Amino acid sequence: MEALFYVFSIIAVFSALMVISMKNPLTSALYLVLCFFALAGFYVLLDMQFLAAMQILVYAGAIMVLVVLIIMLLNLSKIKKIKMDLHQVFIAMVIFIILLVEITIYILNGSLKKPTGIYTHALINKIGNTQILGEFLFTKYIFPFEVASVFLLVAIIGAYLFAKKKY
Amino acid sequence: MLDISQVYNINFLEEGMLSVIPEAIVIIFAFIVLFLTFFEKLSKSDNPYYLSLISIGFSMLYILMLSGRTIDGFYGSIVFNRFSVFLFIGILFSGFLTILMSKNYIDNFEVPLPEYYSLILFGVASMMLLVSSNNLIMVFLSIEFMSITAYILTGYLKGNLRSTEAALKYFVLGTFASAFLIFGSVFIYAATGHLNLYNIHFFIVNIASKGLVNFGDIKIYLAIGLILFLVGLAFKMSLFPFHSWTPDAYDGAPTPVTNFMATGVKIAAFAIFLRIFSLIYNFNIMDFNNILWMLAILSMSFGNIAALMSSNIKRLLAYSSIAQAGYILVGIIGGGYYGYSGTLFYLLAYVFMTAGAFAVVIIFENFDLMSLDIKKYSGIGYKYPIVAAAMTFFLLSLAGIPVTSGFMGKFYVFSAAIKSRYNLLVLIAFINSAFAAFYYIKIIVRMYMPDKEELIASLNGVQRGGMSGGSDQGKPSGDFGIVNGKINEELMIVIFICLFFTLLMGIYPQLFINFAHNSISSLWNI
Amino acid sequence: MSINGYLIVAGIIFCIGMLGVLMRKNLIVIFMSLELMFNAANLGFVAVSNYLNLIDGDIFVIFVMVVAAAEAAIALGIAVAFYREKGTVDIDKAQELKL
């Protein structure tokens, strides 16, 4: 298990780095998909196979396809021409390092609450993670679920309005 | 095998549904308005506009009927109490005024109307949800909901480069800040094991008082989580240094939307921050008061200083809103019954004075970009005395001169802070509001004491050429709010409503103070 | 694996996403970086949830995904609209609104 964690970690971090450093956005997109797969791997390790599936379906499947589609739709060669500004990269790196150090130090120094819940590894496997998620989603979190539907509708209207050529 | 229906009371619908009916009314009407798109005839007329107004009215009525009750709905995801009632009213007023002032503005542009009004209604609903949400998931979801309507509305003027650019900037920055918000929630969750605000509150109060868990250990996670969460909220509240979207988004957005962002988004964000602050932050986890203290000072100083040199009225009001955020924060820092009710009072006062100012901006706006320059206001004191007088009052209110709600609000929050002995903070705030008066007065100077040549130019109706907003050329060049020398009625209604409340809250604030007090008393009524 | 490991990975990915937003000028890449940041948070939620033997965090992830999807739609819509007007997705070209 630990080995898998490291493998996924390395893939995830590496692909994330590649996403932001590739000149061609299309390459970045492909690395992002790779990263999402690695994250899906994590979810499997953490007993959330359903989420892993969702990750791949929603992110790699839907969002990334959309991204790639847009990249193709817009003129790719023009998009590729956007150069990075070294000055800006330098400042960004400094901030990045500072924040990374800070967050890491905090994470290493702090500790979580003691586990108190009942949904142990065994219980999740017994009931099945999909079922538990479903039950939570349709009971305790029914209202956010409903709101999310309205939310998505609004997003659809928005996307439609933005992407439309002319009113 | 666990039966979840035993753990949670399935029978939530009866009580719980009541708690979201105000939102539901608005959302249902939003759908109805949206459906008007399908009928070309209906969508071109004023129907969406009237429907939207009616929905706000219904929602308001319902709230007033329900006020005084406290309802926890949907397993504690949503809470309806007097606190929400106060803010619902503020938000509904903000929406109401926005819709009123949109009518005239939006008609000038060839944009689909039903979508616009339904989006405003969705925005109102999302803000109401945000105010009443009691769960980090709900908070996150409503913030995103609110933001997304704001993004869309900001970029609503299709073909207008400024509008699109504003949406772009707002979107990138907003999403970036949201990322911090969720990342912060992770740590809060990690430290407390809860997503429900009340549970988190109890958890913190318990461990803090009884020492059940080693507080020191989880404190770091809690603190980092709260800091990152604060970033997300501070972004919405446009506090320095998370303010940077404000001027650009305010500037580029259609003016009614700017008003919506300045009033609705702001009070919703402050309201949820106030709730979360009073429930979670305010418990000695770390000295958040100090952080807020600095944010408040930076916000007001930056906002005021930047506004000093602005000549674009919308940007000026944006900077001023940053400064106002700083002042409002003073009330939260002041804390306690007094400070929180002061914050609410200030928020309500802020809605009216800002909406009034934006209504005046709309009146004198046109397709020419120069119409946003404060030079445009030269001599309107003589041409349109009522509007100018109203504008003067709004600006004075923003500056915190007595007899206006702005003064009472400032007085309220500042005295709360003095009560908690944040003397230096209040002193700096006072100094700030002294020199902030300069840029508000600058506009008044334009209106009443223009240079001779400027006055002549404005009286002759000479428009200055210059930067023109993209593809807007060839459109009629009259000011939006003025038809045949008469000022649009809807805008006048907005101005009068705002003026009425600005003065009422300034002269006899007791009504509103009682209201705010009652609301605050429900904050702890868990 | 200890929970801290997951959180550190999440933190690193989050920071990388942030770095991407900070240093890239391509709107599409910036958007992808934002997705990275969201996903880092997701990872954190799942890990914490698992560690605490709770489910709420996992539910949060679902909502984050919903939001991410919606935002993807909006983002790409804005990108298209911007591209139509400017002929590029270089955000440095967004210079109408300043001062």
Place this chain on the structure above:
Amino acid sequence: MDAKFIITWLIPLFPFAGWFLWGLFGKYFKGYSGYIASSFVVISFILSSILFFIVSYTHGFTTTLYPWIHAANFKAGVSAVIDRLSVVMLVMVTGVSALVHIYSIGYMQDDKGFARYFSFLNLFVFSMIMLVISNNLLLLYVFWEAVGFCSYILIGFWYEKKSASDAGKKAFIVNRVGDFGFAIGIFLLFITTGTLNYETIFKMIPSIPSITVTIIALLLFAGAVGKSAQFPLHVWLPDAMEGPTPVSALIHAATMVTAGVYMIARFHVIFSYSQFASEVVLTIGTFTAFLAAFIALTQFDIKRIIAYSTISQLGYMFMAVGIGSYTAGIFHLISHAVFKGLLFLTAGSVMHGLAGELDLRKMGGLYSKMRTTAITFIVGGLALSGIPPFSGFFSKDAILADVYNKGFYFAWVIGEITALMTAFYIFRLIFVAFFGESNLDPEVHVHESPKIMTIPMIILASLALIIGFLGIPPFNNSIFYSFLHVDFKNAYNFAPFVNSTPWYILSLISVLAGLIGICTAYLLYIKKVVNPETVKNIFKPIYALSYNKVYIDEIYNFIIVKPVLGFSNFLWKVIDISIIDGAVNGIASGFAFFGVKAKRIQNGMLMSYILTLTIGVAALLFYFFIR
């Protein structure tokens, strides 16, 4: 309300009413205002005389019109003290005023501001009467300033002349300098005694530490120095001659300028309890008498010569009050009022006849053309020179004799020299103007003044002849002394007589001094034994000193006026505009500067926006880190 009350308050009421009438309705009265104004003053004079007899045969009294200021424990009423001193002064003031009023009718006949003139003149008479009868220091101070104000407006009566308005202003301001000291003296007196009422103060004086009394006396004397034009504040009086001549006669010879002497006589209790202060009074008086006479020697403006002579004679009076001979001082005051008023009126008559000419060098041989004027002038001159039997002889001699007999020999010597010089300069004036060859402007039609002017002159001349006989028998046996001494019996006798040189020896010396002066003038200007020009050349530095008034105006200009103006300019230009306002505007522009900087943060670059946001996050986390 008894008769005394009514009479007392009617005296000032008439001129007061006159002031209002002519001030407000002057233009409706036209020329009559002069006659009515004069008759008002004459009525006052008659009432004063009645009061004089009442007081002479009964005793003094005080009477209150109304309580004026009443704030906490500070009380001051409008009330009068009527004793022998004040009635003497009253009679003198109203009498001379009445004559001057009558004279003015003729003198000011053609002036546009006729009514205004009488209005101010009446106001002055009112103020002077009130000054004389006031019963407390505040009231005294009020009218002390009020007469100063009247002097200001009357000097500047011909305001279109810059020199006239300048002179008025100068008079007012210089007087204010003196009043500054006077006011502080009053404050000090108030805090030491708790009251400003004369009687109470005088009762308390013996119990007050002598140093305090000295300071109070000196401060009060400062006021007198200003008002009575003593050195170093004498500079305003010569300039004051810009005013109409009757004004000079009334205000700057007979009445107002003597207020200082009157005041010291009134406060004899205070002054006599402080020997030092009295000696200062004596010294200043002596010095001023000499200095003014010295300056008068070489002047050519006839009014100025008389003005300097006034200063000089006032010096004599201060000598008298400085040695405790209050009656002698008041006696000289009265007689001086008469003969100096006479001199001014006649000088005015000369001006009237010569169309306003004042320069001695442009006169000569006037005796034949204006005989009445000349004779009355000579009477005045003789009285001034102290030639018996004119009044000046008796009064001045009484002072000098007291000075000698009380042992102030040096002052006596100076006094005699001054007497010599006095006789010289006044007869220089007489000889040059009225005798000798004529240097007149041929276009000027010289004529004698009308009756309305000459009659007051004649009355004054006859008074100058007879009034001196009040001073016999000499010393403490005289009519005047015995009449007035009652009021000074509270004085502390700080300077007892040390000699008892018979009066006739001292008088002889004085008369001799006067005669020598007259003879010298005669020899120089009539006989022309020596050409005055040669004398001038011999004593060139001294002559220059005298001719330029010892350069005192220039010195003041150099050490006071210019530095003050320079300093004021510094305060305004540097402190006010540059430093204070500069700081205020600097703060404003500082904010503007930051405003520009702040706008630069908002540069439209999305990257920098994100950067600020991120830096904010990093800073917040860092803040947690350092905690």
Place this chain on the structure above:
Amino acid sequence: MDFFIKYLLSILIFFPLASVVLLLFINKKNEGLLRNLASILSLVEFIFSVYLFVYFKPDTYKFQFVEKLNWISTFGASYFLGIDGVSLFLILLTTLLTFVSLISSYRYIKDHIKEFVILMLTLETFMIGTFASLDVLLFYLFWEFMLIPMYFIIGMWGTGRRVYSAVKFVLYTLSGSLIMLFGLIYIFILHYDQTGNFTFNILRLYNTHIPINLQILLFIALFLGFAIKIPVFPFHTWLPDAHTEAPTAGSVILAGVLLKFGVYGFFRFAMPLLPAATLMLAPLVIIIGVIGVLYGALVSMVQKDLKRLVAFSSVSHMGFIMLGLFAMSAISVDGSILQLLNHGITTGALFLFVGMLYERAHTRQIADFGGIAKKAPILTTLFMISVLASIGLPGLNGFVGEFLILIGSFNHYMLLTIIATSGIIFAAVYLLWMFQRVMFQGITNPQIESFQDMDLREIITVLPLILLMFLIGFYPAPFLERIDPTVVHFLSMISRHGYVHNLIKLKMGLSNA
């Protein structure tokens, strides 16, 4: 009638506001009607205020015409009105000067008459409200809003750098009053901490016990607010600008009433609320006041602009008032309060005359004038009376006040009083010099040749002020007898709580050091 007397203060406050509402309905073009109606209404207001004087009981320090209504019960703020001997006269002064300045502006204000009269009457409401309110919050409400009409009056009808001056005026005074508000709120909170009740009732706030070092800080805060308003020496630079550029009516109100608020604030708030600090810092304040006396006088001396000269003379006069107030002897405080009145009357009149000169010659430069006395004898006479009153010539009002101030202060601050007394010399110098250059001498400017004397309206404008100068000069008793009990009570309030003992110790410490 009973009703009228009982609610007289409210009527006084809201009558002008009601007048404003009435005027709003009059057509802008009907200028004559607007002017006349506004003047008549302000005259009616003045007559109402005379009732205040008539029904005022002179022999008590207690507040009279008291009205109390709940306003903001949460803060313990109430609509609490009442006057004592001090505010009585200041209200009378306000109503009189408003009337005077309204009729004085018939010629000066040519455009936007409707706005002008409305602003003037609004200003009157707020000025009277400030003097009449006994509730700190209410006071502040009136106090600060007052700036706005004044700002418009300067900015809209001013001359030259009017906008700069108006903005400077607002920002300067606003800064001060906000810091003052800070101090007031602090006291309010302290009172809450001690009693558990929120109240803005000044009579109750007087009982707040404040530690001495805190008192000093609070005093500084209040001092800034009030001192800027007065203005005291280093904070005065807004005054010359505002005065110079304001229209005549504005200058009159500004000098006549607005400057009084600072002193009134000290009298009503700063000193009784913070007695220990007052006693401790009094010497410093007096030093500042005395500096102001000399500074104002010296700077006036070299001014070339008439209005600026009069403005700086205000600085000097206000220095006297500060001296008297902080010397804290009954006489000097009486004198200060009386002088407050006098300054309003005298300087108001001076500004009226300067305005008349400006209307005729269209210049304010002293050098451009000369020889006016010949053309306009009435103007000259009345102007001279005002100048003399300002100089402090006995028999006119200025003297009584100045004399009482000086004689009252002399006991406690001998040297400073002597220095201040020298100010009377300088006053004579600069005012007479100005008067001479303007009114006397020959005519050099051809514009003066066509100079007209005052007409009946102008005489009516200044006549009440001139009469008051004489009245107070000759018979100040009606004024002093009403002021005196209030002042005595005021002093007894400062010396309460046994602070005096501490003060004596402190003073000795200071003198030893």
